[in-house]
Amino acid sequence: MRDVDEKLHQAIRMKDLGAVGDALALGASPDAAWSLSWGTMVAHAAMSGTAEVLARLLKAGGSPDRIEGVLPAPLDMAMRSTLEWRAKARLLLDAGASPDGVSALTNAAQKVDQHAVEAVKLLLDAGADPDRVEPGSHWTALTCAVCSENAPLAALLVDHGARADVPIRFDTVQAQLTRGMTAWHIGLACAAWP
Structure with missing residues (x-):
């Protein structure tokens, strides 16, 4: 440098x-x-x-x-941030950042409590694909919502067209047992987990 x-x-x-x-x-x-x-x-x-x-x-x-x-892209980083994330995300979107980023939607979905709903809504309103599968973890925002038992977030995503039947595509040997699972399957597994 x-x-x-x-x-x-x-x-x-x-x-x-x-x-x-x-x-x-x-x-x-x-x-x-x-x-x-x-x-x-x-x-x-x-x-x-x-x-x-x-x-x-x-x-x-x-x-x-x-x-x-x-x-990932700057918008992904803004969604991970806890400092002024709303303002930073808005700046990036206004400057032409893609609302899909690499993992912006799943990063937004992993925010705590009401911030997840607000962050995901910001991206969906900017045109993010509600069914985008994140590279690496291969989860969708709906999968994150279901696993964190965030019903308002899941409802928001479904209202924006997210589908519970989008397969989660894992590419690691360790995760082969979950190949073909969807957010619906993950939700059942999370609900049954002690």
Whole structure:
């Protein structure tokens, strides 16, 4: 990482808007990878920065959808965040981020209590596919809702067209027993679990 990009990374981490501006003025790139595997500066700000810092990076030309390394898109990171997640998600969507991201909907569905409903509604209203199967875990948002026994979230997803019969596609040897299961099957299993 270039020194100037490291300065930007530190400024985002410290939530220092002035230092973010200074680093950008020195030539730091909002789309630079902030480590070998952890995404862009925009994704870093979406997860750990403030909405104000994220807005500054987007205004400086940062991509709302760029994926770098192994981390998902910035919107996915905003949905994982606990700090100003609503404002950061709205900024990214307004800047043109895909509402589907890589795992934005399932990340939103895993938020606690009423925040899950609010976060998922934000993405669904922006056009997210309610049946999108997340790569890696291969769950849908409805599967997350059923497993967490979040009835309002499950109802919201079904009202937006989510189907309980979308197969969960696991690709690991350990998970072969669940191959072909749906959110409906997972719900039965979770309800029966002691």
